[in-house]
Amino acid sequence: MSKCEQCIIRQFNALRALQKDDLIRLSGCKTTHTIKKGEIIFEEGDNVNGVYCIKDGVCKLSKLSANGKDQIVKLVVRGDLLGQRSLISDEAANLSAVAINDMQVCFIPKHEIIHDLTHNINFSVDMLKDMAEELKLADKVIVDMAQKSVKQRLAETLLYLQTNFGEDDNGFLNIVLTRDDYANIVGTATESAIRILSQFKKEGLISTEGKQIKIENSKALKLIE
Amino acid sequence: MSKCEQCIIRQFNALRALQKDDLIRLSGCKTTHTIKKGEIIFEEGDNVNGVYCIKDGVCKLSKLSANGKDQIVKLVVRGDLLGQRSLISDEAANLSAVAINDMQVCFIPKHEIIHDLTHNINFSVDMLKDMAEELKLADKVIVDMAQKSVKQRLAETLLYLQTNFGEDDNGFLNIVLTRDDYANIVGTATESAIRILSQFKKEGLISTEGKQIKIENSKALKLIE
DNA sequence: AAAAAAATATGATATTTATCAGTTTTTAGT
DNA sequence: ACTAAAAACTGATAAATATCATATTTTTTT
Numbered sequence: 001m002s003k004c005e006q007c008i009i010r011q012f013n014a015l016r017a018l019q020k021d022d023l024i025r026l027s028g029c030k031t032t033h034t035i036k037k038g039e040i041i042f043e044e045g046d047n048v049n050g051v052y053c054i055k056d057g058v059c060k061l062s063k064l065s066a067n068g069k070d071q072i073v074k075l076v077v078r079g080d081l082l083g084q085r086s087l088i089s090d091e092a093a094n095l096s097a098v099a100i101n102d103m104q105v106c107f108i109p110k111h112e113i114i115h116d117l118t119h120n121i122n123f124s125v126d127m128l129k130d131m132a133e134e135l136k137l138a139d140k141v142i143v144d145m146a147q148k149s150v151k152q153r154l155a156e157t158l159l160y161l162q163t164n165f166g167e168d169d170n171g172f173l174n175i176v177l178t179r180d181d182y183a184n185i186v187g188t189a190t191e192s193a194i195r196i197l198s199q200f201k202k203e204g205l206i207s208t209e210g211k212q213i214k215i216e217n218s219k220a221l222k223l224i225e
Numbered sequence: 226m227s228k229c230e231q232c233i234i235r236q237f238n239a240l241r242a243l244q245k246d247d248l249i250r251l252s253g254c255k256t257t258h259t260i261k262k263g264e265i266i267f268e269e270g271d272n273v274n275g276v277y278c279i280k281d282g283v284c285k286l287s288k289l290s291a292n293g294k295d296q297i298v299k300l301v302v303r304g305d306l307l308g309q310r311s312l313i314s315d316e317a318a319n320l321s322a323v324a325i326n327d328m329q330v331c332f333i334p335k336h337e338i339i340h341d342l343t344h345n346i347n348f349s350v351d352m353l354k355d356m357a358e359e360l361k362l363a364d365k366v367i368v369d370m371a372q373k374s375v376k377q378r379l380a381e382t383l384l385y386l387q388t389n390f391g392e393d394d395n396g397f398l399n400i401v402l403t404r405d406d407y408a409n410i411v412g413t414a415t416e417s418a419i420r421i422l423s424q425f426k427k428e429g430l431i432s433t434e435g436k437q438i439k440i441e442n443s444k445a446l447k448l449i450e
Numbered sequence: 451a452a453a454a455a456a457a458t459a460t461g462a463t464a465t466t467t468a469t470c471a472g473t474t475t476t477t478a479g480t
Numbered sequence: 481a482c483t484a485a486a487a488a489c490t491g492a493t494a495a496a497t498a499t500c501a502t503a504t505t506t507t508t509t510t
Contacts, residue, residue: 063364071368088354117353131357136310138360142298145370147290147291148291178457179457180457188497210458210506210507211458211506374467419488435476
């Protein structure tokens with residue numbers, strides 16, 4: 001089993017603030033898990049009882065709305081923590097987490113995190129900084145949802161995926177989402193998302209091969225209105 | 226000048242975690258301000274250099290979108306802190322803050338807050354809890370924006386104002402917003418907000434007298450779809 | 451490899467929301 | 481109290497988006 005002291009992933013989140021002895025303690029109580037694509041990590045209302053540190057893979061954080069549609073609020077990726085919001089508020093999960101592809105995660109029990117939060121001020125301040133960044137991003141999403149068209153949001157989502165996940169040797173986005181996921185990220189009907197992607201394809205902005213998407217003209221995508 | 230040690234407002238925010246000697250120190254460096262309705266407290270891009278503790282009044286936190294419309298992200302009220310997000314991230318303001326009615330605020334310089342954040346773990350954890358709560362609310366707004374109709378959002382906004390600001394002796398909401406503000410909260414065109422309010426009036430769900438709004442049938446408002 | 455299921459795609463149409471243009475009412479300033 | 485400006489309102493129309501129906505393609509299961 002890998003050791004927290006030697007894990008480089010922690011540099012990407014608040015765990016970077018921990019010292020060697022803390023990390024050794026974490027190593028002793030953490031559990032490592034493989035999560036298959038499509039598996040539910042936790043659902044709204046679940047007691048999470050700890051924090052996941054994402055070593056590899058991606059999951060979607062979503063919330064079920066009254067009309068039965070899932071809204072994806074955030075993609076959680078390698079290096080991110082998962083579950084810290086609920087842990088800090090000491091509440092059941094507010095969002096559901098579902099794996100988008102195969103994942104490797106470490107689970108750190110709640111009491112260990114609480115211990116560090118209440119004894120290591122660097123850790124709590126770093127956690128606070130991470131949370132402040134998340135809040136800023138959430139505010140941006142609110143404004144985009146309220147003021148931009150579905151087409152603009154879908155174009156931005158594609159560009160976001162390009163910059164954050166990169167492209168493979170053939171130029172396809174390094175993350176594969178269903179059309180339904182795209183719809184649930186931009187907040188529209190699945191048919192609408194499909195239609196707009198088809199339109200982008202016709203206009204030569206993207207090309208597709210099954211679920212895979214290649215961005216052909218990112219400049220034009222940025223100019224969509 | 227009033228003293229932080231005796232101020233009850235701090236019970237509503239993270240400042241509750243501070244001890245008497247910290248509060249006396251704050252009292253010595255804080256400044257008290259009266260802000261008139263419509264005045265700008267800070268704008269996107271400004272360096273805020275501290276945190277405002279709202280003693281009275283309400284302000285809107287908004288962001289200008291590309292199409293020139295302001296999106297109101299949050300109403301900041303008595304007891305709330307203002308400016309802490311930017312301070313923690315050590316960035317210029319991400320949102321603008323404008324007074325919706327006359328306000329009384331205390332301004333606490335940045336270095337004092339930083340001092341407490343890095344020396345008082347109860348304070349940083351409390352700040353973290355407040356921020357986690359804000360993030361949860363922001364996530365809810367994202368889902369509402371994405372999945373609910375303008376009419377639903379406007380109905381919910383009215384109910385939110387009723388529960389959070391209450392009503393005066395005549396039954397009018399204890400907060401007065403312009404139709405433009407309503408539009409900027411729900412993320413729609415001003416005319417659309419006006420039109421829906423008119424419709425609510427015709428249906429007997431609300432009544433109005435100038436800018437003042439009275440909720441006549443909250444049960445029916447909850448059932449809007 | 452065949453069958454079943456799921457996902458993608460497209461057309462037709464309905465509904466929602468934005469935009470433009472103009473009127474009336476309210477508010478603020480002198 | 482009068483005037484100018486701002487805000488609220490309404491109608492007509494255009495544009496965006498959702499919904500329903502159905503066909504096709506892709507993926508999964510047997």
